[in-house]
Every structure is written in C-alpha cells, then in structure tokens.
Amino acid sequence: MTSTPDNPLQNAQRQFDIAADLLDLDSGLRSILRSPQRQLAVNFPVRMDDGHIEVFSGFRVQHNITRGPAKGGIRYHPDVTLEEVRALAMWMTWKCATVNIPFGGAKGGVIVDPKQLSRGELERLSRRYATEIAIIIGPEKDIPAPDIGTTPEVMAWIMDTYSMHRGHTVPAVVTGKPINIGGSEGRAEATASGLVYTLREASEAIDLNITESRVVIQGFGNAGANIARMLDDLGATVIAASDSSGGVYNPQGLSIETLLAHKARTGQLSDFVEADRVTQEELLELDCDILVPAALENQITGRNASRIKARIVGEAANGPTTPDADAIMFDRGIFVIPDVLAGAGGVTVSYFEWVQSLQEFFWTEREVNAQLERVIVNAFHEVLQQSQERKVNMRTAAYIQAVDRVSRATLTRGIYP
Ligand code: NAD
Numbered sequence: 001m002t003s004t005p006d007n008p009l010q011n012a013q014r015q016f017d018i019a020a021d022l023l024d025l026d027s028g029l030r031s032i033l034r035s036p037q038r039q040l041a042v043n044f045p046v047r048m049d050d051g052h053i054e055v056f057s058g059f060r061v062q063h064n065i066t067r068g069p070a071k072g073g074i075r076y077h078p079d080v081t082l083e084e085v086r087a088l089a090m091w092m093t094w095k096c097a098t099v100n101i102p103f104g105g106a107k108g109g110v111i112v113d114p115k116q117l118s119r120g121e122l123e124r125l126s127r128r129y130a131t132e133i134a135i136i137i138g139p140e141k142d143i144p145a146p147d148i149g150t151t152p153e154v155m156a157w158i159m160d161t162y163s164m165h166r167g168h169t170v171p172a173v174v175t176g177k178p179i180n181i182g183g184s185e186g187r188a189e190a191t192a193s194g195l196v197y198t199l200r201e202a203s204e205a206i207d208l209n210i211t212e213s214r215v216v217i218q219g220f221g222n223a224g225a226n227i228a229r230m231l232d233d234l235g236a237t238v239i240a241a242s243d244s245s246g247g248v249y250n251p252q253g254l255s256i257e258t259l260l261a262h263k264a265r266t267g268q269l270s271d272f273v274e275a276d277r278v279t280q281e282e283l284l285e286l287d288c289d290i291l292v293p294a295a296l297e298n299q300i301t302g303r304n305a306s307r308i309k310a311r312i313v314g315e316a317a318n319g320p321t322t323p324d325a326d327a328i329m330f331d332r333g334i335f336v337i338p339d340v341l342a343g344a345g346g347v348t349v350s351y352f353e354w355v356q357s358l359q360e361f362f363w364t365e366r367e368v369n370a371q372l373e374r375v376i377v378n379a380f381h382e383v384l385q386q387s388q389e390r391k392v393n394m395r396t397a398a399y400i401q402a403v404d405r406v407s408r409a410t411l412t413r414g415i416y417p
Pocket residue numbers: 146147148149150191218219220221222223224242243244245280294295296297316317318343344346347
C-alpha cells in the first residue's frame with residue numbers, strides 16, 4: 001500500500017481517484033472533477049483597535065457548480081492554507097451530491113486566530129473579507145455558511161455587508177445566520193442532528209445498542225458539543241471529549257450538562273475537574289464503541305488507525321481520516337461513516353434555509369427536522385447498499401454515488417462551448 005500524506009488536497013484527490021477508477025470514469029471528466037473550477041485569493045487590510053493596520057490573507061474556492069450554486073463554510077483558523085480550502089471545497093461537492101441536494105461545492109478561509117481579536121476587529125475583518133469575495137458570492141452563485149471559528153454573528157455581518165453593496169437585503173447570500181434575520185430553525189444543531197441519525201442507522205446495521213454505547217468526541221464546538229448533548233440525551237455515555245485546550249476522560253461517563261456549563265464559563269475543557277486529562281492522540285485510541293472526530297483534518301492516519309478501538313467512527317469533521325487509515329479500518333471491520341454523509345446535516349439544513357430565505361416563507365423546527373431525517377436516512381441507506389453490493393467501504397460507496405451524480409449532470413449539460 002502506498003502511504004498517503006497529510007496533505008488534505010492530495011487525500012481528497014486520492015479518495016476521488018478510488019471512486020473514479022471503480023466508475024471507470026472518462027479521463028476528461030476526471031480532469032474536470034479533480035481540480036477546483038475557481039479560486040480567489042485575497043489580501044486585505046483591517047484597522048486594529050490600537051489604530052495600526054494589519055493585512056490578512058483569505059481564500060474562496062469553488063470546486064464545482066454543475067448541480068447548482070456553490071455551497072460551503074468559511075473557516076477562521078491560523079493554519080488555513082489555499083490547499084486546505086481547495087480540499088474542503090472538493091469535499092463539499094461530494095457532500096452535497098451524496099445527500100442529493102442541488103448545490104456544488106465551495107469553501108472559504110481566512111488565516112487568523114479569531115480568539116485573538118476583539119469583537120470590533122472580528123466584525124471589521126469579516127466585513128472586509130465579505131467585500132473582497134463579494135465578486136464571486138451571491139444567492140445564485142455561492143452561498144457561505146459557518147465553519148471552524150465562524151458563527152451566526154459572522155454570517156449576519158457578511159449578509160449585511162453584501163446587502164449594503166446591493167442596496168437591498170439579500171438574506172439568501174449566507175446560511176447559518178441568526179433566526180431573527182432569516183435563519184432557519186434547527187440550523188444550529190443540524191450538523192449534530194444529521195450525525196446522530198447516521199450513528200443510529202449504523203448502530204442498527206452492526207447490532208450495537210446506541211443507548212448503551214460509550215462515546216468519545218474530539219472537538220467540542222458547534223458540531224461536537226451538540227453531538228455530546230444529543231447522545232447524552234439518548235442515554236449513551238460520553239466518556240471523553242477534547243477541544244483545542246486538550247482532552248478530558250472519565251471512564252464512568254462525563255456529566256455533559258456540567259461540562260457544557262464549564263466550557264461556557266471558562267472557554268475550554270482541559271481544566272474540568274471531574275475527569276482525567278488525556279492528549280489528543282490518547283483520546284482517539286480510547287476503548288469505546290463510537291468515536292466522533294469533530295475538529296480538524298488528518299486525525300486518523302496510517303500511524304494510529306491500527307490502534308482505534310471504536311466499532312463506529314462517525315465523521316463530523318471534514319477530512320479527519322486519511323486514505324491509508326480508511327484501508328486499515330476497513331480491514332479491521334470498523335464501520336466508518338464518512339464526512340460526506342455523517343457531516344451532511346449542516347449543509348442539508350443550509351439548503352432548507354436558502355429555500356426559506358428565497359421564498360420568505362418559514363418552516364417550523366419540526367418540519368425542518370423531519371425533512372433532515374428523511375434526506376440523511378435515505379442517503380445513508382443508498383450508500384450502505386452501494387457499499388454492500390460493491391464490497392467497498394462507506395466512503396468509497398458515497399463517492400461512487402456522488403461522483404456519478406456530478407459526472408452525469410456534467411454530461412447532460414454538455415461541455416460548453
Ligand atoms: P467550531 O469552531 O464550532 O468548533 C471546533 C472545535 O474543535 C472547538 O471546540 C476547538 O477547540 C476544537 N479543536 C480545534 N483544534 C483541535 C484539536 N487539534 N484537537 C481537538 N479539538 C480541536 O467548529 P465546528 O463548526 O464545530 O466544526 C468542527 C468540524 O466540523 C470541522 O471539521 C467542520 O468543517 C465540520 N463541520 C461543521 C459544520 C457546521 O455546520 N458547523 C458542518 C459540517 C462539518
């Protein structure tokens with residue numbers, strides 16, 4: 001086996017190649033789908049609170065817009081690179097196609113640690129970045145959403161900035177915005193809800209009782225913390241969790257309510273007293289039934305995959321598993337629910353939010369969740385069936401569905417001119 005690097009774009013392309021080979025994809029289509037269609041790199045000034053000017057770098061990449069407008073989050077993180085954003089944009093194309101919603105894939109990022117900025121600096125940075133990328137975003141073109149380090153409030157600033165330049169309010173230019181300006185019920189919890197639906201279906205498929213399962217969660221932000229709360233409500237026992245400050249572990253189970261209150265009060269998990277400390281590496285290898293990576297890429301690799309003890313890995317994060325690790329875990333019988341399926345709840349409810357924003361007609365939370373469950377559960381079973389028929393892992397099965405959908409759409413539309 002050739003070892004796979006920790007470069008997210010190369011990993012995304014390797015995952016694509018596996019599916020393209022199995023689909024016997026035409027070489028022209030391969031070239032189209034293997035690289036992003038558009039990418040914009042911007043450097044822009046922000047006046048800091050003390051009066052000095054700092055220049056930040058950001059990106060917006062559209063991987064593919066064949067099936068609809070480009071869709072994908074914006075990440076604020078010090079380690080953002082163009083390569084990473086390119087990979088994330090490509091994963092969004094496959095995610096939207098896996099759950100069959102009419103979007104292409106995009107992603108944005110700014111190289112910044114948002115925790116180091118004041119609220120005013122964060123607002124000025126967001127408004128200026130929105131202005132820089134306004135030439136390629138829009139409700140019919142490319143619709144951003146929150147990702148690591150960005151929030152509904154950041155989406156509100158982006159929506160407001162875009163609207164100011166247009167001279168009228170354009171709610172459908174972003175999703176994940178606050179409900180009082182056109183956001184959707186259920187969007188904040190959607191990534192977690194979608195993930196929990198896939199965990200429920202996967203548990204049934206392997207005869208695991210989810211209500212008695214022991215769960216480990218890496219990342220305790222919008223996705224990870226909501227997943228912890230929902231699984232705890234279901235009766236599962238969350239035994240370990242981590243954020244960027246480190247990991248906490250209690251084999252008897254963490255009190256999620258107390259942990260959430262602790263995180264809200266102190267901003268971090270690592271000094272939680274009712275648990276032992278674990279490193280990020282140790283956390284991933286803990287004895288558990290379900291492991292949920294909900295932080296960054298490249299967490300489960302050829303180096304640690306043979307020591308993962310979970311029976312199910314539910315990928316809330318994008319790209320947490322490298323192709324090497326996929327092969328090892330497949331051999332070991334670990335049921336990996338890939339990011340393009342397990343993490344698709346957020347973009348699915350973003351699609352519902354976009355529809356509601358365009359129509360100015362709003363759904364109840366019950367309606368949102370019922371439609372979300374329908375989309376995710378259908379996609380899960382399509383992918384499961386594909387994986388059983390072709391005897392491939394769930395990621396390759398999902399990619400086969402997704403790449404096939406995008407390829408067929410490309411052929412139906414034809415190559416212009
Ligand atoms: P977030 O910023 O709300 O939370 C990220 C969490 O990860 C934080 O708790 C942070 O402390 C933690 N973290 C950062 N570095 C870490 C490390 N090295 N080890 C452990 N924890 C670390 O972001 P989010 O929206 O919850 O996104 C998390 C993941 O889920 C990302 O991969 C994102 O792309 C993916 N995702 C998010 C959404 C969404 O709707 N928000 C949708 C689909 C997928």
